[in-house]
Amino acid sequence: MKELTTAPVGSPSTFLNFPLALDLDALAADIAILGIPYGLPYHVNERANDQSLAPDALRQASVDVDYTVNHFDWDLCGPLLAGKDVRIVDCGNVTTVLGDDEEHYRRAEAAARRILDGGATLISIGGDHGIPIPVMRALERNEKITLVHIDAHLDWRHEINGVTEGYSSPIRRASEMDWFGDIIQIGIRGIGSAREAEVADARAYGADIITAYELEDIGMQAVLDRIPDGGPYYLTIDADGIDPTIMPAVMAPTPGGLSWRETHKLIHGLVNKGRVLGMDLVEIAPSYDVRNLTMIYAERLICNFIGATVRAGYYD
Amino acid sequence: MKELTTAPVGSPSTFLNFPLALDLDALAADIAILGIPYGLPYHVNERANDQSLAPDALRQASVDVDYTVNHFDWDLCGPLLAGKDVRIVDCGNVTTVLGDDEEHYRRAEAAARRILDGGATLISIGGDHGIPIPVMRALERNEKITLVHIDAHLDWRHEINGVTEGYSSPIRRASEMDWFGDIIQIGIRGIGSAREAEVADARAYGADIITAYELEDIGMQAVLDRIPDGGPYYLTIDADGIDPTIMPAVMAPTPGGLSWRETHKLIHGLVNKGRVLGMDLVEIAPSYDVRNLTMIYAERLICNFIGATVRAGYYD
Amino acid sequence: MKELTTAPVGSPSTFLNFPLALDLDALAADIAILGIPYGLPYHVNERANDQSLAPDALRQASVDVDYTVNHFDWDLCGPLLAGKDVRIVDCGNVTTVLGDDEEHYRRAEAAARRILDGGATLISIGGDHGIPIPVMRALERNEKITLVHIDAHLDWRHEINGVTEGYSSPIRRASEMDWFGDIIQIGIRGIGSAREAEVADARAYGADIITAYELEDIGMQAVLDRIPDGGPYYLTIDADGIDPTIMPAVMAPTPGGLSWRETHKLIHGLVNKGRVLGMDLVEIAPSYDVRNLTMIYAERLICNFIGATVRAGYYD
Amino acid sequence: MKELTTAPVGSPSTFLNFPLALDLDALAADIAILGIPYGLPYHVNERANDQSLAPDALRQASVDVDYTVNHFDWDLCGPLLAGKDVRIVDCGNVTTVLGDDEEHYRRAEAAARRILDGGATLISIGGDHGIPIPVMRALERNEKITLVHIDAHLDWRHEINGVTEGYSSPIRRASEMDWFGDIIQIGIRGIGSAREAEVADARAYGADIITAYELEDIGMQAVLDRIPDGGPYYLTIDADGIDPTIMPAVMAPTPGGLSWRETHKLIHGLVNKGRVLGMDLVEIAPSYDVRNLTMIYAERLICNFIGATVRAGYYD
Amino acid sequence: MKELTTAPVGSPSTFLNFPLALDLDALAADIAILGIPYGLPYHVNERANDQSLAPDALRQASVDVDYTVNHFDWDLCGPLLAGKDVRIVDCGNVTTVLGDDEEHYRRAEAAARRILDGGATLISIGGDHGIPIPVMRALERNEKITLVHIDAHLDWRHEINGVTEGYSSPIRRASEMDWFGDIIQIGIRGIGSAREAEVADARAYGADIITAYELEDIGMQAVLDRIPDGGPYYLTIDADGIDPTIMPAVMAPTPGGLSWRETHKLIHGLVNKGRVLGMDLVEIAPSYDVRNLTMIYAERLICNFIGATVRAGYYD
Amino acid sequence: MKELTTAPVGSPSTFLNFPLALDLDALAADIAILGIPYGLPYHVNERANDQSLAPDALRQASVDVDYTVNHFDWDLCGPLLAGKDVRIVDCGNVTTVLGDDEEHYRRAEAAARRILDGGATLISIGGDHGIPIPVMRALERNEKITLVHIDAHLDWRHEINGVTEGYSSPIRRASEMDWFGDIIQIGIRGIGSAREAEVADARAYGADIITAYELEDIGMQAVLDRIPDGGPYYLTIDADGIDPTIMPAVMAPTPGGLSWRETHKLIHGLVNKGRVLGMDLVEIAPSYDVRNLTMIYAERLICNFIGATVRAGYYD
Secondary structure, eight states: OGGGEEOOOSSSOSGGGOOBOOOGGGOOOSEEEEEEOOOOOSSGGGSSOGGGGHHHHHHHHSOOHHHHHHSOBTTTTBOTTTTOOOOEEEEEEEOOOTTOHHHHHHHHHHHHHHHHHTTOEEEEEESSTTTHHHHHHHTOOSSOEEEEEEOSSOOOOSOBTTBSSSTTOHHHHHHHSTTEEEEEEEEEOSBOSOOHHHHHHHHHHTOEEEEHHHHHHHOHHHHHHHSOSEEEEEEEEEGGGBOTTTOOOSSSOOTTOBOHHHHHHHHHHHHHHEEEEEEEEEOOOGGGOSTTHHHHHHHHHHHHHHHHHHHTTTTO | OGGGEEOOOSSSOSGGGOOBOOOGGGOOOSEEEEEEOOOOOSSGGGSSOGGGGHHHHHHHHOOOHHHHHHSOBTTTTBOTTTTOOOOEEEEEEEOOOTTOHHHHHHHHHHHHHHHHHTTOEEEEEESSTTTHHHHHHHTOOSSOEEEEEEOSSOOOOSOBTTBSSSTTOHHHHHHHSTTEEEEEEEEEOSBOSOOHHHHHHHHHHTOEEEEHHHHHHHOHHHHHHHSOSEEEEEEEEEGGGBOTTTOOOSSSOOTTOBOHHHHHHHHHHHHHHEEEEEEEEEOOOGGGOSTTHHHHHHHHHHHHHHHHHHHTTTTO | OGGGEEOOOSSSOSGGGOOBOOOGGGOOOSEEEEEEOOOOOSSGGGSSOGGGGHHHHHHHHSOOHHHHHHSOBTTTTBOTTTTOOOOEEEEEEEOOOTTOHHHHHHHHHHHHHHHHHTTOEEEEEESSTTTHHHHHHHTOOSSOEEEEEEOSSOOOOSOBTTBSSSTTOHHHHHHHSTTEEEEEEEEEOSBOSOOHHHHHHHHHHTOEEEEHHHHHHHOHHHHHHHSOSEEEEEEEEEGGGBOTTTOOOSSSOOTTOBOHHHHHHHHHHHHHHEEEEEEEEEOOOGGGOSTTHHHHHHHHHHHHHHHHHHHTTTTO | OGGGEEOOOSSSOSGGGOOBOOOGGGOOOSEEEEEEOOOOOSSGGGSSOGGGGHHHHHHHHSOOHHHHHHSOBTTTTBOTTTTOOOOEEEEEEEOOOTTOHHHHHHHHHHHHHHHHHTTOEEEEEESSTTTHHHHHHHTOOSSOEEEEEEOSSOOOOSOBTTBSSSTTOHHHHHHHSTTEEEEEEEEEOSBOSOOHHHHHHHHHHTOEEEEHHHHHHHOHHHHHHHSOSEEEEEEEEEGGGBOTTTOOOSSSOOTTOBOHHHHHHHHHHHHHHEEEEEEEEEOOOGGGOSTTHHHHHHHHHHHHHHHHHHHTTTTO | OGGGEEOOOSSSOSGGGOOBOOOGGGOOOSEEEEEEOOOOOSSGGGSSOGGGGHHHHHHHHSOOHHHHHHSOBTTTTBOTTTTOOOOEEEEEEEOOOTTOHHHHHHHHHHHHHHHHHTTOEEEEEESSTTTHHHHHHHTOOSSOEEEEEEOSSOOOOSOBTTBSSSTTOHHHHHHHSTTEEEEEEEEEOSBOSOOHHHHHHHHHHTOEEEEHHHHHHHOHHHHHHHSOSEEEEEEEEEGGGBOTTTOOOSSSOOTTOBOHHHHHHHHHHHHHHEEEEEEEEEOOOGGGOSTTHHHHHHHHHHHHHHHHHHHTTTTO | OGGGEEOOOSSSOSGGGOOBOOOGGGOOOSEEEEEEOOOOOSSGGGSSOGGGGHHHHHHHHSOOHHHHHHSOBTTTTBOTTTTOOOOEEEEEEEOOOTTOHHHHHHHHHHHHHHHHHTTOEEEEEESSTTTHHHHHHHTOOSSOEEEEEEOSSOOOOSOBTTBSSSTTOHHHHHHHSTTEEEEEEEEEOSBOSOOHHHHHHHHHHTOEEEEHHHHHHHOHHHHHHHSOSEEEEEEEEEGGGBOTTTOOOSSSOOTTOBOHHHHHHHHHHHHHHEEEEEEEEEOOOGGGOSTTHHHHHHHHHHHHHHHHHHHTTTTO
16 A cells, blocks of 8 residues: 655655655665654644644755765764665655545554564654654554653643644653553653643653753763663654754744753664664754754754664664 | 634734624624635645734734824825724634634635625635635625636636635636626736636636736726726735735735736725725735735735725715 | 044945045035934934934945946946046034934034035935934025925924924925925825824925825826926935835835836936935835845935936036 | 833733733732833933843743643743742833933832832843843842842943943942842853953952853852852843853853853752842843744743742742 | 756756756757856856856746646746647756866857757856857857847946956857847846946947836837847846846846836747747846745746747747 | 955954054064965865855954953953053955966965964964865974864865865875874764765874764863873864854854853863964855854954963963
8 A cells, every 4th residue: 555655845855865665565674764744733723834844844954865874974983874784765754635634643653554564663754743643553562662752841631622642642642552661751841731730640650751950960871871771662852852052943942952962862872772663853843944953953863863773783 | 603703812913903893793893804714725734824824914913093093094195084983893813613624614604794794894814815705605695796806816726636615716616606797807927727728717707807918008097997887896806916026925926916006096996986895815925924015015905995995985 | 523423334434435524614525425313203212213224334235436436327328427527425424412312413404504505415314204304404595495205104293292303294394494495295105194184284385295196197207397497406215205125124114105217217307407405315224124125226316316416517 | 100110012911911010009919020121321322222122022922821820830840830829910111201311210210119119029121231220229228139140241330431320330330239248240251341440340349250161160050059148139130141042132142151051050049049039131132033032031031030939938 | 968968956957847858969859948057257256156056046946847838827828838749858057177167158059059050949047147158159140140138237348357258248249249130238227347438339339228217218019119020039138137126136136127017028029029049047146035036037037938939939 | 475465355354453464574463364265166166155255254243453452351361462462463365366276275375374484373264174274284394283173074085076175185184294293183073075984094193083972971171181282283173163053154064063162161271282373263154144143153262262372471
């Protein structure tokens, strides 16, 4: 069923010009990139949002694959793929139908299942923070996954305006899936949609909430040490978890977020603690960028994740 | 049924700070302003569009009512209301429900009917060019209305992606309503969604299509003279009919549009030829404005329409 | 008394790099440029306004004098000075003292008197539309001057907040000076601070008010023909009289203003009808410019005025 | 005497939509917000400055009170008011009269006295750094206040152009008031109006000047430890004390300022060391903002101050 | 010799996605589009200029070919190709070698000769106004071509800094080629590099110089009537000949240029007077665009030229 | 031979308005500033690049010398020159000739030799990172210089497109000069033109490569400690070595660069370890600045370098 995803437009039309792979049933990949543009809206004026432009904007902002693959990357201390034969594909964007918002989620889950079932590491690009919900559902398995969540916000709302799978709910939804165990939430700060009840729920569940201020006091290495060893892990990154001076293209810029050096340490540290099954990068609103910085940081973030998994021997 | 419309936000929250009137059943007004934010999307990424921001953006850009009502307006050669007792209200924005795109049109039609049935002149602010469709349906009557249409595009498509009441179809939809007779389309130029079949249909109907180039050659007075006398009229203005140097905040800027002086002559000339039942101003995309010019021109356009109707004795 | 004016800063520091002449008592010039930055404020938040930045901004935006003086100017059909020996100086900016707003006007009038008494044509750069008041006072003489006024607004207010010499009053103030006779006001449109009483006063005085719409209908040559022959003239140009698409850097952009071709015809036509004693260009708010267009147009406007006076034999 | 302050305009018109309280004699508040737009100018072109736009710009940028008061704020580890009954009002902006610059200071002092005498914590929003002078004068009492000053600049000038209460002098003025004792100046760096004499004066007074570089070396906790315990304190924050990457909307961006995490630690640490009588946030120049970051940080800063005082039991 | 041109990058990579044709020896086309990025610099800081970005920027800004070819274009009163079988190709950009500026011209001439010798109409996209020189050289033939030139500037300089084929010289260079006869220069205004000597030379040659002001007085139809009938013609359009409100992305915006409606009439009128062998559009500096207007106008201009030649039966 | 350099234009036309010194043979200076605008291009579209605008842009952005020299600079804990008699001059910009790219380097080397031979500390402002090559060549001497290099990139490419002295090669070129010994490279991160071979070469040479991540872990003081003591040193700073949030005006913004506080510590630490013969600041692309931050930081960086050398007794 090829129709789950569609080819992106623009130039480059795929992330770093990696090969396009729309036939998910025939997928042969170590790493798969998947655009999931649409969350579930809370209000009519969110039916289409700026974040839905991010998958293609990020692809178009990406530099060419020869450069990135063959040149020396000092974030990785070597070329992206470290001379290994690693198969990376871009699976395009999940499709949808007009008038049935949930169908996009169903297709996203189906696409993610195909990719994950084939053994590939999945890199999902949102879209808002609702889109990890179908991805996390596709991660269904008989072992417990540790969820690592970078965000300014807690995202434990049960529902808003009757919608239970919108961008304020992904961590609560994960907490309800049997295959998620420990939850670590990093960079939390400022105000979001959470009220005291949600905070109580998160704490009752056992979520390890590390505010930006605690992070400042203890350092990222200590944060890494608090994440249970072994894995497997899933990493969900809300762009507003990163500091708005370096990722300004978000809807809710909040002071005090992760620096790039902190982010770099987290990604490499986590990938080396155990298998990270996939990651997503969500809530980039391209129209609000300043000097293209958000896009540059986003590409670096994804390349660091790819390069770290390669070096950790995921595909050997 | 007050719930048809809701109060706008921002400051000013109503156009020129005219009184807010949400109880449409109890409406007592000569002129009513109505925001209709949402058209029917052709693609999922049009579910919310920039044009839906226009009603409130236009209100917030409007200057204060004391200034506008009491000072001398040289576009009108006197104060806005010419010293007469004219009741102008802002009825707020038509509401909708999440997940049922057509409901917004149903409410728009209901709101417009209430306003028009009360005898008020209706000024609708879009939204895209789909929103005149429910308004024109609400104009149902036993006499023929002459439709005057300012646009770069013909808007005679029957359907796109199965949607028959989207922004490419309003003039065809009008042509199918028994209460519309002559159709005059002014400022047409460049390329739109029309193919040769639609042009043939428009011509078969008898639409008088006056391109921007013919307008340049004959002048706006000659255009006015070609509009059948007597009325009643309905005036629908797509912002991209106006030249993009003066209304840059549109999705499809097209060179050669109406100048302000041409627009001024058309509005005053039409209002004096006969009763104009209402007008709409659609397809303003506020995010794309330059130096706030589009908003300034939009306010002038509406004030000229109001002032012209007052001077033509509509409310005496 | 050299202290009436001070050297501008920036680069170029004088208009077109013409020589700086601060010693007004020793002035030997055919044409003198004078910056007058400060009007009289109506509100505390107008104590300094963006228009006060215009004299130096306009100088800094001007191209070099060699280019402008020696190259062929098609607006003039020849080089700026037509090969004649014409002395042009920049007298810098009128000074002021902190805490006495009126002192700036007193110095502006004194500076203008020295320049005009020496026989030079005076080109004043504002500042807001209050600054022509001291200039017009300095024009005191025993003959009647015809005032030609380009503006969107009438500027006949007697006072606002007790201030009688602010930017809404210059034409009324001129009407009270014995040495002004006919007043022609061109490009009037939209709403300003005028109420019906002021319009009545202007009409009672005999002001010939030519709206932008009448100008469109009759053309600029007919406007020129309506200006009484012979002179002398004084020309005051509010930048918002020009269309905001070509001079966007104004506080009150108003659609329908003079095009450049209309402006060109007016300047050359007027200068050739009789002696124009001086002109001012006011109400440019540099911070609001788009693509530097306002500054480019302003320089062209002044160069056309200079070149026209040279060709009309003013300095032979 | 209600006329000391006036209602702000815009939407929201008060900070976070807290209730407006213009009758200062009848004030019943725990925390009062006060806009003081105008400093004393050194030059005529500073008579009105961009900073005077900050009080209303900051209010209009603030999010709604329901959200801020009821949702969980991770900067505070709970809702803004921690479930307590704390009365917060916005007292509007201090008024002035045209032509008497000092009158604004007299009214600011009178307004501040009324607020402080009623026992409320005062949050003043400038305006430039002259505006704390009347506020600090209103703090007159029989105990010594410790002044904590965040800034890039020293602000110990005695006078400039004869003006002794302008934006370069507030700390020297405080040093002359009997009711100020210890002075701690944090984040000092780069060049300002200070010469060696002023630095000598500050040091002779005993001011504890902590440059940004010393702060980097010792950390904010050590800075807090150096502030004498007990209080009472007054906190004056020049926005250019904060790093210009996070508060770009200042007149003199200077590299190396306080990070948000440092600012957060300082505010909470200080409020918990003893009673902070009030704070001001000055020198925001809204026109220079980038991606609205300055406004977002300013709101966070004030909310952190409010929330910290609530948690420290100031109003129990 | 395929190496004369190279494939453009970006998306779309060809104008309107027309087929790419790099093998000029095997060219089978009715209309060929050719990018010529580099002129000959006068100064070292012009070695690469913003205009060299225009060919690809214009291609990337162009809309898709299906839309443009199949939809009804009201500028043409029908679809672009009027249902005819017309072969349009994009030949990419002329190549060059580092360190030999003239080689680019040699290749441009060679490429243009191959295209023209094959009978195709050539549409060249600059680059600055030097690039028509090799194109015009490639037009060599035994009949006289009438040169129609739209520009603010005269472009009759013999040399600047020793360079004789730079952007100030194309019309003089044309005047020296035996195969150019009448020269009509339209829209001339303001100041350029011309001095009186060059104007004298142009007039001595017999160039018909029609300033923007004469155009305003007589109208474009009269201008068309003054162009000798019969052809063949070559049309060179400097973007600054068009009014800067509609084509702001030029290095020397000059008020009073051609309106779109005037441009439309000129293109269609000229194409119908006789065979136009080719046209170029030069001096677009993409970095200076406002709201993408220049790019939109440029595409319209080229489509109008294409559509006009199709309707005039050039390829029947 | 005065013609090696030429006076900059603009205002101020020299850095901080220091005296202009074009006669390099008669130079009597302790510190000399030299603009070197042009590198050697790799591609034709780099023949002139945005970086070539930086020397004059940086001068024009600099504040006045009185302010900077006489006021107290907290980065230095005293006035810039610490009351000493230090002679600082601006030698203008190195000239070139059209059509011979290497001549600019030859003149740059000649100018640098004259300045350095006279004993002055040389501050070079690029231009791209090719321009230190002639400067480093002019440093020829019989002792080993330690090269300290701040950059995101390694810059060890031998050649690109046949060009061996372009912006990717300065450190390799230095490694080949007998007078350079130890090389320390700080802030390296992300991807550049280096491949594994170049990294191997750099390591074989013994370059001490300190990535941004190692810097984060060990701190700048430890970095300083790793730089061999004694000197002499040469400091080359690529603006993209600094974090793009504080120096956004670079061609390749790369996350994780040096903070200002780190930069401050490095400059002062290095200058005090031994004699720094000169420094350069390259790769600023002024057109890409945000809120003028890059220019402000650049000026601070140079002033800190000047002030540090003064305090270290270089000129006593």
